Amino acid sequence: MWEPEPPRPLPAHFLQEVFSTAPIYDLIFCDLSPRTLVWLSRTCRRAHEAVTRFICRAYNINRHLSRYFPDPLAFRSLQARTGLVISGSNALQFLDRSFYPESDLDLYAHPGHVYEALEWLDSVGYKFKPESWQQEDWRDEVPADWDGTAKRIDRFGEMMINREPDMVYSDVAGVYTFTRIVTMDTETVTLKVQIIASKCNPIQTITQFHSTCVMNIITFDAAYSFYPVATFEERMAIQIPGSNRLDVVAKYVKRGWRVYAVFGPDHVARSQRFLLNEKRWVGDRHCWSIPLDTTGVTPRPVLSLSSEPFLWDPSTQNGWIMECEGDSPSTYVPNMRTHLVMTTIFRYNYSLPDLKLAKEIRSWSLSQGSLNHSLLSRKNWTWFDAEIPRFRAEFS
Numbered sequence: 001m002w003e004p005e006p007p008r009p010l011p012a013h014f015l016q017e018v019f020s021t022a023p024i025y026d027l028i029f030c031d032l033s034p035r036t037l038v039w040l041s042r043t044c045r046r047a048h049e050a051v052t053r054f055i056c057r058a059y060n061i062n063r064h065l066s067r068y069f070p071d072p073l074a075f076r077s078l079q080a081r082t083g084l085v086i087s088g089s090n091a092l093q094f095l096d097r098s099f100y101p102e103s104d105l106d107l108y109a110h111p112g113h114v115y116e117a118l119e120w121l122d123s124v125g126y127k128f129k130p131e132s133w134q135q136e137d138w139r140d141e142v143p144a145d146w147d148g149t150a151k152r153i154d155r156f157g158e159m160m161i162n163r164e165p166d167m168v169y170s171d172v173a174g175v176y177t178f179t180r181i182v183t184m185d186t187e188t189v190t191l192k193v194q195i196i197a198s199k200c201n202p203i204q205t206i207t208q209f210h211s212t213c214v215m216n217i218i219t220f221d222a223a224y225s226f227y228p229v230a231t232f233e234e235r236m237a238i239q240i241p242g243s244n245r246l247d248v249v250a251k252y253v254k255r256g257w258r259v260y261a262v263f264g265p266d267h268v269a270r271s272q273r274f275l276l277n278e279k280r281w282v283g284d285r286h287c288w289s290i291p292l293d294t295t296g297v298t299p300r301p302v303l304s305l306s307s308e309p310f311l312w313d314p315s316t317q318n319g320w321i322m323e324c325e326g327d328s329p330s331t332y333v334p335n336m337r338t339h340l341v342m343t344t345i346f347r348y349n350y351s352l353p354d355l356k357l358a359k360e361i362r363s364w365s366l367s368q369g370s371l372n373h374s375l376l377s378r379k380n381w382t383w384f385d386a387e388i389p390r391f392r393a394e395f396s
Contacts, residue, residue, distance in 0.1 A: 029058075083113065088103075111200075125180050178194070200349045202217070213252055222291050262331055268332060319352055319354070323337050341358055344373070
């Protein structure tokens with residue numbers, strides 16, 4: 001009886017040619033998931049080099065941002081200077097190598113940097129589109145002079161900032177919408193950019209989003225996905241309690257994500273998807289982190305003459321814990337736990353996953369803050385943000 005010949009292995013020179021020719025391997029790689037690309041890169045040196053070159057092209061942040069800004073490097077320099085973070089659907093599209101024509105660009109700003117971000121958008125041709133409760137001129141909404149030396153929390157531990165009326169998320173202080181009309185390929189397009197003012201910081205706001213599939217960020221020097229296996233490999237998400245934005249959740253279901261209202265039995269048993277009850281940090285080993293080329297990006301300036309410089313983005317010093325809560329397996333839901341550090345000796349506010357670490361930093365801040373306030377004026381203030389990674393190394 002005739003039997004077909006078993007397939008012969010491809011000659012080595014053929015595979016070398018495939019992995020040496022970008023037009024060929026790009027066609028193969030573009031349909032592979034991030035995890036598959038990683039696995040492929042570990043098979044041999046030639047594959048590793050091909051995957052590395054593909055990633056540089058596929059995750060070209062300057063090309064990605066050129067849709068919104070004629071000079072992406074100027075925008076990324078603004079990010080480096082202010083800690084402005086890209087999140088929402090735009091960060092998801094960048095990491096997923098996809099494109100939603102109708103989506104906007106959501107930018108999350110730290111307290112005290114909102115005015116500068118809005119002013120920059122104005123300078124590149126974007127126009128403010130106020131909501132019914134907002135003033136016609138955003139300058140009447142946002143103070144230009146933010147006092148970082150003023151008390152940030154009251155004696156009950158509440159953030160001393162009022163939010164705009166009808167604000168959906170409690171961690172958001174305000175949302176400012178800008179639009180710009182441009183012509184792309186003979187088509188007139190209205191681009192929409194939103195600056196979201198965070199009460200504490202962008203990471204605290206983002207970890208309280210409606211679901212985990214949008215917990216991804218782009219800083220000036222890297223892109224991060226907080227739950228990459230669930231989001232990009234299994235195309236699933238868990239809804240975060242407290243969000244009433246079911247319309248937004250439905251939008252991501254239409255885009256292919258399977259959203260759970262409560263944890264399924266497998267989510268608890270195989271906790272690597274959502275890493276339940278584990279201390280997490282932006283950029284930790286569970287994140288998918290993509291370093292971005294910073295050639296041409298102006299680095300962060302020193303905060304003051306007496307302050308120690310730091311070049312890292314403030315978002316990378318923040319973390320959280322996704323706790324599993326409920327009376328029975330059929331009602332288990334996530335609770336995003338953080339411990340806030342909001343003190344005048346740090347330029348930025350921090351949300352930490354470790355209560356002991358937060359207490360140590362707060363205790364130290366009381367003594368240092370007492371010295372600062374007795375010796376220094378607002379003009380010659382010393383900021384101690386550079387100490388945060390040292391506290392993490394010592395007490396985490």
